[in-house]
Amino acid sequence: MWYNPVPILNLRGDCNLNGILNLNKPKGITAHDAVAKVRRLAGTKRVGHAGTLDPAATGVLPICIGAATRVVEYLSDADKAYRASIALGLATPSYDLETPPSVIVENGELARRSALTITELEVLLQTFVGPQMQTPPMYSALHVGGQRLYELARAGKEVERAARSITIYSLKLLSFAPLMIGDTAYPTLEVDIECSKGTYIRSLAVDIGARLRAPAVLAALTRTRSGPFRLEDAHTLEALAEAAQEGQLADLLYPTDYALTDLPRVELSLDDERRIRMGQTIPADSAAAEGTLARAYSTDGLFVAILRLQAQRWQPDKVFNPDLAPSPISGEG
Incomplete structure (x- = not known):
């Protein structure tokens, strides 16, 4: 099941954007061209796309910015x-x-x-x-x-x-x-x-x-559709440019963990979070298959890490720095 929360404002301001844009790529440009345009709009080089589209194709092209570039590989694997x-x-x-x-x-x-x-x-x-x-x-x-x-x-x-x-x-x-x-x-x-x-x-x-x-x-x-990102919610390059000019590009960002909504959720205790942030493993209360991925959250709803199940223990696959606000999708089932 896919979730569709309202895109949230990045409270850090446009100078330090972290999140995912749902771009409606126009015909005639490559995915690399689209990334170059978003880099200029966002004012950062840390931009990547998840799942290429041929120049002749149009539609959903998720663009990851800042820390969200670390989930490109997972989003590229999505249906x-x-x-x-x-x-x-x-x-x-x-x-x-x-x-x-x-x-x-x-x-x-x-x-x-x-x-x-x-x-x-x-x-x-x-x-x-x-x-x-x-x-x-x-x-x-x-x-x-x-x-x-x-x-x-x-x-x-x-x-x-x-x-x-x-x-x-x-x-x-x-x-x-x-x-x-x-x-x-x-x-x-x-x-x-x-x-x-x-x-x-x-x-x-x-x-x-x-x-x-x-x-x-x-x-x-x-x-x-690409993973949870759908065409009806996608923005054109023109809309992104207008938002950037008005200082509102951050309003169109989805949180980094939105790309992972198909993964099971793990709630961490304070001690579990400390261990994960130190690169240590924690016991897994799960009957999932070996190698299963999950997304982990702190007691106050912050997205902490992507975990991988190994020998009935969760080990950190990627750990993320604390954000300024709880993820709006951290409490969904």
């Missing part, structure tokens, strides 16, 4: 949700519309694909739900032999990529209608997807096309 448009009848090297088409089918074939029924498509999409192995596209930021795959792809090279384990939790068809790409109308599926980290929606689009025996591309993509 994601997307709305995607998958066009049938053409293929590109990048699996999207960022490179010129390499395959375009004839009008007769397009007509045949347009004749697919909603029921047929819904049945087919359900075959993609569940754990599976997925091969990343050549146009991706993964490293192979010390080079990013997209650098090799732009040089005209293709290398073998190891398939990776992913999970599609749900895949829902919203519509099946023509989409104009250039001067041609291509039959296009609009779908909502919930998936695990590391899922390439471009690869999923191509795989869906292959199952339909048709070339396919990802025509549009919006991330609607």
Whole structure:
């Protein structure tokens, strides 16, 4: 279950921001570009993003500032949700519309694909739900032999990529209608997807096309959720710039531990807190599996640490300095 507290004011002022911004990334910029813009607005270099988005994609991009950069790795591991448009009848090297088409089918074939029924498509999409192995596209930021795959792809090279384990939790068809790409109308599926980290929606689009025996591309993509951060609560860069100009950027920050709301909560006694802050372990009153992560809070509601269960003891994974106010989510169940 996800929680949605009201973003809190960072009482330290904009000169020392700590927290997470829920950015609605626009089309045409990289996640790195977005981070650079937020660095200028926040006046700090300590900024990072959690879970990259392709330049052509839009939607939720959590931006961590200050001490919150220490939870980037946990937030990047969170499940994601997307709305995607998958066009049938053409293929590109990048699996999207960022490179010129390499395959375009004839009008007769397009007509045949347009004749697919909603029921047929819904049945087919359900075959993609569940754990599976997925091969990343050549146009991706993964490293192979010390080079990013997209650098090799732009040089005209293709290398073998190891398939990776992913999970599609749900895949829902919203519509099946023509989409104009250039001067041609291509039959296009609009779908909502919930998936695990590391899922390439471009690869999923191509795989869906292959199952339909048709070339396919990802025509549009919006991330609607990343962990607990949702599109309906996201802010544009323009809104962030306006808030920064008015000295109110801190008002839009979520607390650092908001990124961890899917983890179990551990309440620390005064002695437990002292031990954790010293890097020591404490007994765990938990039947959770080895390696389970948890978020720990002090007796007065301050977020203290991320803990890891080892041999039935909680050991500190990361410890955080005391904040000026209790976390607004520390008391939820």
